[in-house]
Amino acid sequence: DVKVTQSSRYLVKRTGEKVFLECVQDMDHENMFWYRQDPGLGLRLIYFSYDVKMKEKGDIPEGYSVSREKKERFSLILESASTNQTSMYLCASSPRGRLGTEAFFGQGTRLTVV
Amino acid sequence: GESVGLHLPTLSVQEGDNSIINCAYSNSASDYFIWYKQESGKGPQFIIDIRSNMDKRQGQRVTVLLNKTVKHLSLQIAATQPGDSAVYFCAEILFSGGYNKLIFGAGTRLAVHP
Numbered sequence: 001d002v003k004v005t006q007s008s009r010y011l012v013k014r015t016g017e018k019v020f021l022e023c024v025q026d027m028d029h030e031n032m033f034w035y036r037q038d039p040g041l042g043l044r045l046i047y048f049s050y051d052v053k054m055k056e057k058g059d060i061p062e063g064y065s066v067s068r069e070k071k072e073r074f075s076l077i078l079e080s081a082s083t084n085q086t087s088m089y090l091c092a093s094s095p096r097g098r099l100g101t102e103a104f105f106g107q108g109t110r111l112t113v114v
Numbered sequence: 115g116e117s118v119g120l121h122l123p124t125l126s127v128q129e130g131d132n133s134i135i136n137c138a139y140s141n142s143a144s145d146y147f148i149w150y151k152q153e154s155g156k157g158p159q160f161i162i163d164i165r166s167n168m169d170k171r172q173g174q175r176v177t178v179l180l181n182k183t184v185k186h187l188s189l190q191i192a193a194t195q196p197g198d199s200a201v202y203f204c205a206e207i208l209f210s211g212g213y214n215k216l217i218f219g220a221g222t223r224l225a226v227h228p
Binding site for chain 2: 004033035040041042043044045048090092094102103104105106107108
């Protein structure tokens with residue numbers, strides 16, 4: 001059974017803290033993604049990675065960074081958490097390829113910044 | 115620009131009826147589309163996909179229709195069941211620079227009433 005696992009379901013952090021969200025996939029996928037999900041806005045792409053040590057900015061990268069040191073792990077970093085980063089964060093992975101690919105999602109991390 | 119949107123934010127149906135969820139996309143270069151289902155507290159799950167060279171694809175109780183002329187996508191669920199209650203997202207895939215980029219719409223909530 002394929003699996004994308006996010007390290008935490010719920011997190012509460014203080015403004016200004018450095019926050020790490022971890023994601024691990026066991027499918028040997030090349031592509032990994034971080035999205036945030038907010039009501040009425042759907043899923044917005046923060047960053048993605050198509051290979052180890054490679055990263056690309058998505059649509060809303062400001063205030064975030066990422067790390068991909070190993071193929072199975074993709075970390076999202078909030079350098080200095082702010083209240084407007086309170087959201088649901090979703091990690092996904094997909095195999096490399098032009099067509100016939102789909103993204104598998106983790107269960108999400110609901111982050112609250114107070 | 116790149117965008118995927120949905121016509122209706124909420125859809126209420128009676129159990130046993132058929133449901134139709136609509137989606138508009140704006141990028142004519144997209145060559146692959148996916149429907150996801152997200153239940154409360156879970157990450158999105160793949161339902162069905164369709165390539166741009168197809169007009170229709172059927173799965174178990176679900177059918178996806180693609181109209182490239184008007185850039186419209188729909189998901190039809192036959193004999194809707196209470197377990198179908200969820201938020202449904204359409205997503206388009208753009209293949210660029212060697213990777214797949216998933217672009218999501220805002221989502222439609224499907225509420226199934228007994």
